[in-house]
Amino acid sequence: MKADNQQSADMTSLYDAESLKAFNQMYSTQTGYGAHFENYQAQFQFMAQHFAPYANPMSNSSFSPSSTSSTSSTSSQQHPTKKKPVPVPEDQKDEVYKERRRRNNEAARKSREAKRKVDVDNGQRVQKLEEENIYLRGIIQKLSYDICMMKQAHSAQAHGIVDPQTIPFPTY
Known part of the structure; x- marks a missing residue:
């Protein structure tokens, strides 16, 4: 089957040998996915879409399968x-443990307070930006409206209907 995979990949020229090796490592039978890829040619479109960033040699991606190890592909x-958490027996709860728990609880409390502060700050910023957005939409x-009025005045002046001295232009 692997020979068929290699031959199919060579015929389509989308994958090089290293890319196919990386693919086979990712979907070997020990991971449980090998059985789903028995019909390689029928699944080729799937692979071309989902593995193209590193398997397509024509891609501009800097990722290379040779730069990864087999442990990283299986660990992903x-x-x-x-x-x-493992409950600590009462006889082992000494002062060091209690101090560590106190410091951890204090750190968790500070983290929650900091998150609340960030949320409040973001809410205030959103409100300020919405007000600015409304103001800018008004402008x-x-x-x-001023452009429309100027176009009408220019059109009237071009046809000789209105004296240019009497056209009211907006002042800011």
């Missing part, structure tokens, strides 16, 4: 699991 498929509307 693993989802990191959050470490579950745009007034200038559009």
Whole structure:
């Protein structure tokens, strides 16, 4: 099957040998994905779309499969699991532990307060920008009206309907 994959890749010239090697490492049978890619030619469009940034030699991407190791390609498929807290027995809760917990709780409290402050600051900034936006839209509307009036005055003057001295131009 791997020979068929190589031959298909050579025929289409979208993948070089290193790209195919990287793809095979990513989807080897030990990851459980190998069975889904038995029909390589039917899945080729999928691969061309999703792996084109590093597998297409014509791409302008600076990513190269040779610059990555096999451990990085397999580690990217693993989802990191959050470490579950282990309760500490009462006899081990000494002063060092209590001090560490106190400092951690203080840091968490400060972090929450800082986040609240950032949220409040962002809300105030949004409100200020919305007010400025309304003001600028008003100016745009007034200038559009002035342009329309000037066009009408110019048109009337060009046809000799109005004396140029009597045309009221906006003053700022």
